[in-house]
Amino acid sequence: MSRLRVVAAMSGGVDSAVAAARMLDAGHEVVGVHLALSQNASRLRESARGCCTIEDAGDARRVADRLGIPFYVWDLADRFRRDVMDDFVAEYAAGRTPNPCLRCNEKIKFSALLDKAIALGFDAVATGHYAQIVEGPAGRELHRAVDTAKDQSYVLGVLTADQLARAFFPLGDTTKPQIRAEAAERGFSIARKPDSHDICFIPDGDTRGYLARRIGEAEGELVDASTGEVVGRHAGSYGFTVGQRRGLGLDRSGLDGEPRYVVGVEAADNRVLIGTADLLGVTEITGDQVRWCGPPPEGTVSVGAQIRAHGEEIPASAYLDTSAVGSAQGELRVSLARQVRGVAPGQSVVLYEGTRVVGSATIRETARRLVAE
């Protein structure tokens, strides 16, 4: 491979540090870039959570020093606020359940960052995501990581072929424990830094509290989906996600003793529908914002469908309905081979063929086949 000019996105964590080092080892010209995404970048947080504190920027800088590569901080906070944080709030307000990490990859890391890098003369962006890029007959393919527990191909399923062509994921062929060991061998001080798990802009993990501050509280009804009976009150439908069981504030599960779940969120009426587990099963998914990681498939294809990060893959058939009104890219229709519980609009469905990511869509509607399985 020829020597490329590569931006290594460096969060200050272990993975992106090793990714940068590997790009350098591969002979590329590497520049480390930490993205300042927080509106208040100077705030120090105590833990290693989040992705944009001064401490994290400092950790990334020290790795770059050790690698002997130039290092810069690029301020993409305005774009992050608009494309990820505001989108996150708007999606919840509309009764959907977004995945902000996926949106960040789509809009920030492989759009704003990549576009800026290319405009400044770079060829590609490398990140510490666990996923593999394979040179296939029809171009670059995105595949699951070797470490299935860490696999992040789901949150990269929004990338188009053009974006993939400019991306490097140097960690996809290695397991996380090996990456930590490698970081230690390379003398990185952050080799034992804990992984980040939470949404980076909600460092305390209290999503409902964050949404309440952004949207404001609005009391509404909890309604039994089968009977239409009002069974309780809530402080805002955005605080609920299909499949959620805890935090419903019901004093009892129901006369039958069966557990109750959120089975629907009707944001327009600020209503949350409650029901038993059997109402949660979904087999049919309609998605929009369709993305293909390579050439779009023709006709109906047999795939594996994954509904959430680190969720299981379910056998399915999928086809692109290009006749759908009002959708330039068409609508994706996915039929799952068996029922899956807790599929919320707003989540992404990512399609796989073997380990290869075929494409993705944002779930708009779900339904259940009436025919017995």
Added chain:
Amino acid sequence: MPADLRVYLDHAATTPMVPAAVEALIGALSPAGNSSSLHASGRRSKALLEDAREGLAAAVGAHPSEVVFTSGGTEADNLAIAGTYAARTREEPAARGIVTSSIEHHAVLEPTEALVAAGAHVIHAVADTDGIISADSIADALEVLRTRSVRPALVSVMWANNEIGTIQPVAAIADLAQENGAQVHSDAVQAVGRVPLSFRDSGLHLLSLSGHKLGGPMGVGALIVARDAVIEPVVHGGGHERGLRSGTVPVPLAAALAAAVSHAVSVRKEESSRLVALRDRLIEGLLGLDLDLTVGGAWTPGSAHDRLPGNVHIIVPGCDADSLLFLLDAAGIEASTGSACQAGVPGRSHVLDAIGVSTDQPVGAVRLTLGHTSTGDDVERAISAVRECVPRARAAAGVLA
């Protein structure tokens, strides 16, 4: 890129130490002795310190007893502001007014702001679009205090701006401040060794200077304190430095600072002419690129009266400063915006805001500051790098719009 191929044009941030300062520093590092001790070693150390004090005083037109060594310009500014405010309000409780300017360094803005909680009224005199604070503007600020029945404790206006290099009418401002019964301070960190300057003739009570901006080491500076200044210490302890700045003075740093100031002042005239010529060539070269660039702040070709000899500040509409600085760095040109960075990101410049540069659209600003190592070749390389980098930085701003 090897360091010797890079073009360093950030002398206003820090400038390499001059040989005389390195020599003075090294020579004073090894001998033992605390300058407060009474034995022979102590006396030797004390003698070195007083030599430094006298050398520095002579170079800036002050009396040796007026030199208070500090850890740098920021500490000098803090002592000047907090120390004067405390002493003046103790003397006269109504003297709670502080007049400063909208284009001061953060080392002045922040300590004045911190005094608001203690009851200070801080008025920021307005700069004109050339980046000059006129005496009239100070008079207006004093008038605001008068309408609030607040007496002015201190007027603090920088001698030369760190970002756009504009030189302020300090003598006129000092006269006005004195007439109004205020103490008057000037942050002269960018000015000492670069413009003609005599503390004695300035009318100032207080003047701050910093070592590493003029060829001395980092970690040392001084506040020149007139003998009749009304000021009290901020840091308390063993009563060093006229009781105004306790703590053992780092004699080697003080010696190196004095050597650097003496050197800078002794070569100032020739160096100023040399730098003005380089500065003008650089500005004219950049403006001639036909890239819609403008100069930030006053600039009179051939003159060092309104702008520092080594300061070039260029406003580049339609691009982000960080993209431009990145591209220049990659091309081997070391420049800056001149405004404070927050977590590695250039912050919005209060100086550009103050002189009315519109920041609704992305406006890149790049400060190229020349110093004692700068050559004509540096200038030519900077011009050709800017020619290459600006269109690319603008393209990058386009994709992020």
